[in-house]
Amino acid sequence: MTTQPELSEAQIAVHWREEGYYPPTPKFVGQANASEPAIIERFGEVNFPECFKEYADLLSWDSYWHTTLDTSDPPFWKWFVGGRLNACYNCVDRHLESSRNKAALIWVPEPEAAPTQVITYQELCRRINEFAALLQGFCGVRTGDRVTFHLPMVPELPVAMLACARLGAIHSEVFGGFSGAACGGRIADSGSNVLVTMDSYYRNGELVDHKVKADEAVEAARALGHEVEKVLVWRRHPGEYASEAPMVAGRDFFVDEVLREYRGKLVEPVSMPAEAPLFLMYTSGTTGRPKGCQHSTGGYLAYVAGTSKYYQDIHPEDTYWCAADIGWITGHSYIVYGPLALGTTSVMYEGVPTYPDAGRVWRIAERLGVNIFHTAPTTIRMLRKLGPDEPSKYGYHFKHMTTVGEPIEPEVWRWYYDVVGKGEAAIVDTWWQTETGGFLGSTLPALQPMKPGSCGPGVLGVYPVIYDEDGAVIEAGSERAGNICIRNPWPGIFQTIWGQPERFVQIYYAKYCRDRRSRDWRDWPYFAGDGAVQAADGYFRILGRVDDVINVAGHRLGTKELESAALTVSEVAEAAAVPVMDDVRGRAVEMYVALKPGFAPDVSLEDKVSAAIVHEIGKIARPKNVWLVADMPKTRSGKIMRRVIAGISNFTDVGDVSTLANPEIVDDIRHRVQSEK
Ligand code: WT7
Secondary structure (H helix, E strand, O other), X not given: OOOOOOOOHHHHOOOOOOOOOEOOOHHHHHHOOOOOOHHHHHOOHHHOOHHHHHHHOOOOOOEOOOEEEEOOOOOOOEEEEOOEEOHHHHHHHHHHHHHOOOEEEEEEOOOOOOOOXXXXXXXHHHHHHHHHHHHHHHHOOXXXXXXXXXXOOOOHHHHXXXXXXXXXXXXXXXXXXXXXXXXXXXXXXXXXXXEEEEOEEEEOOEEEEOXXXXXXXXXXXXXXXXXXXXXXXXXXXXXXXXXXXXXXXXXXXXXXXXXXXXXXXXXXXXXXXXXXXXXXXXXXXXXXXXXEEEEXXXXXXXXXXXXXXXXXXXXXXXXXXXXXXXXXXXHHHHHHXXXXXXXXXXXXXXXXXXXXXXXXXXXXXXXXXXXXXXXXHHHHHHHHHHOOOHHHHOOOOOOXXXXXXXXXXXXXXXXXXXXXXXXXXXXXXXXXXXXXXXOOEOOOOOOOOEOOOOOEOEOOOOOEXXXXXXXXEOOOOOOOOEEEEEOOXXXXXXXXXXXXXXXXXXXXXXXXXXXXXXXXXXHOOEEEEEXXXXXXXXXXXXXXXXXXXXXXXOEEEEHHHHHHHHOOOOOEEEXXXXXXXXXXXXXXXXXXXXXXXXXXXXXXXXXXXXXXXXXXXXXXXXXXXXXXXXXXXXXXXXXXXXXXXXXXXXXXXXXXXXXXXXXXXXXXXXXXXXXXX
């Protein structure tokens, strides 16, 4: 029996219509990496899985693989088996001969007056080697060990990632904006002995204390029975310490001090099996426990290199700027690994796009000559709201732009196209996930026209299908909504959930697996957790999550995580998190909270619930509203009806409530909430 999700975000789905096409400009087509339709045939199903050799051949292998895809233990797919390579070598060393003095990273720090740092491939290589030597010599990090980072958008982050990759150690970056508690949970789950952090960083022009979170993280990990041995603290301004938190003797070390011993040290890149894990990236799911998505070295790197080449249209001479945070998968794949594997110049920006004003992003683009730009709908909406005419004041020219992370409204898309892209840039709307390593749905920018609000067809070598709740295929191109799945494995797919292989099978494959004993990949479709429709032209429109995940500004938050954070407030008896429509962030979170008997609702309690959520998860999870209610609408078996609550919050139909245990509460809550909105 299949269980109907109690609240599906698709229920407050995107309901815009199919739109018309926009072709790319001839100028774009003339220079594109994928400009011959033959490429689509080469990646056709008859050529699967060998078609992905084309991606793997973008890399330098120490030894070539003998088996492109091993499906003997489904759904634990193995790509490029027998092959060996080093990810750091592929992203850095191999470019030295031809491009040692070329910019690998251009880092734009805050405040605006601070000088931009240009880091050449040679300089990047030096920094990576020294930090790798430190990790190895000072911390005893070995191949296969996990190392957690809690770093903001500073070059020390890609340096640390690539240093781990060089050693064959597995990095796990926790988004800098996440709380110490959230970081601690991820440290314990991954079993990292080393935490790499920074004393402070700039946000909206302010130097914010970050090291305080490291102490909370170590405490939180300890509470889970895990001891962190060393905390490495980079200083945002080396030599000066900008944190209230004291350094703990024997545990905390300033990286700039320890590094002195490792100046000029070189570490040989360790030749790793293609299937060795490269990194973990934690994401939210249906239970409170975050999932450490484990990505491979060979398959992942090949996939992000290939998709960067054909979908981001990256050429070595481009100046490419993805304005995401490296703390998310987008930054791992499309700021660091993909662009650097192709030897291009990747821009990193420390600050927020709207500070000090809505022209900041366009000034950076103009000054650096950025010609490929990549961001999320939430940023586009924000920039459109704050500075609708700003882009025209600056003399930059983009050939290509990306939107990623959530559905984009056609109206917002058109502003992006006309005003930001000045009608010159090809846009790709790339649909994918933390789990998938790289893009799943997108147009090929020179070969498939854009359609606002739709991501496009499955990408090269990826064959999506839409199923209904009962496992029947929804006819292709029928525009009927269902659950989008991917029929085949692809090299970027994550290998497992770190330490939870059963949960991996359960969440992503059990729902639509046709035969648990089958070793044929065709019996193991990947369940993405999104609702979607496919139009007659084969393009998909993603409707949003169908599980207990709320996508806020392109970031995933689990309802269970939010609710357990609210329950840390001692007065709270019950909590329910629901998504509400939000003009800028797409979705926002609203919390409904019922208090324990004897406690009266007041504003300070609302604040306390908000503060608890920020403490447990981070600022991105701060609810838009906290509603203290007398009781929750419940089924007769006592289950909280989030669907009903979401209906109230969004002013939409709450459906039939007559079978609830307490139907009268619905009008009570509705009256209260809707009169205050
Ligand atoms: C969820 C994955 C993709 C990397 C950043 C987010 C939603 C993602 C799109 C898009 C509509 C999108 C889906 C997906 N999503 N891209 N182009 N159009 N929805 O990664 O945090 O793992 O979130 O983001 O709902 O499942 P993530």
